Amino acid sequence: MKTPADVEEPRWLTDDEQHAWQAYIQASMLLEDHLDRQLQRDAGMPHVYYGLLVKLSWAPRHRLRMTELAEAAKITRSRLSHAITRLEKNGWVRREDCPSDKRGQNAVLTDEGFEVLKKAAPGHVEAVRSAIFDRLTPEQVGQFGDICRIIADGLQPEGADLPWLR
């Protein structure tokens, strides 16, 4: 046999794939950097932290269990724990014991946090818009969403909340 299974030549990326991949890396680096600076300047927090406030503002009663928030934001619970500690020091979020499960904690968006969010939102949308959506056709926006969703879904633990399907 010329190429035994354990010495198989890897399936390298085609030129198109390689170019797309490099473009993605550059776009994501520049974008994270851009948004982090914008929000650090205008709202005093990095983009991920802003995202946490957004998720909380979308939740009923402006509160979410730590694990739910971590899953929604796609970050580890450890990272979230540190982040909430910091946001709590800013007075933008507070922790609250979960009544039904004594292990649980709710992260609650404070009124002050909500104000900060409302104040920062317009500038942030403008930054996102001018970096991305003002540059894409409506068709491309659709394609972009589809592609990102495929990638995101592929990386989720398939039946994370449906263990019997695994």
Add this chain to the structure above:
Amino acid sequence: MKTPADVEEPRWLTDDEQHAWQAYIQASMLLEDHLDRQLQRDAGMPHVYYGLLVKLSWAPRHRLRMTELAEAAKITRSRLSHAITRLEKNGWVRREDCPSDKRGQNAVLTDEGFEVLKKAAPGHVEAVRSAIFDRLTPEQVGQFGDICRIIADGLQPEGADLPWLR
């Protein structure tokens, strides 16, 4: 006047834009996390550091000026400086004075660094492929590349290396 210029309602994202934006955030979080873990496990370094070795391996004589490498990888010079210090401790890169400019430094990929890279590459390509390219149609790969390039180009200092055009 009903809405003075300084109280203009921000141009919020449309539903399509909002969905695409959330999908992007999720995809990029999950992807960075996935690749960081994969490379940390298989090569002992985070994804950005691996990217630096890749750029060096592509450069003539496996070396690049610090500033060029920082620009290629879209990271700050400070970040690069720290990263190279760490990679130098691993013996995968070494610094070399630039002959023509006494301020300058070249980052040089060592033979050992090149070996580490060659050993890690197949696993990494496989990770990228299975997370992204195996899930997209060839058409989508093209769209993805185009869109990312538009975003990346939009965030570059327009004539960074053509100051007379600014």
Add this chain to the structure above:
DNA sequence: AGCCATTTCTTGAACTTTAAACTAGTAAGC
């Protein structure tokens, strides 16, 4: 009830990143 595995969240240390200040060398104007 008692036991064991699991879940929830936090912690501390190591590591990475950022922002700003700093050193040293180059370049431009006079």
Add this chain to the structure above:
DNA sequence: GCTTACTAGTTTAAAGTTCAAGAAATGGCT
């Protein structure tokens, strides 16, 4: 030649992230 401005790269300290370990509560299972 001297001054001034700029460029290349590093350094420091603070902020953020990861990893592994740990405390506390829950949920079966017997």
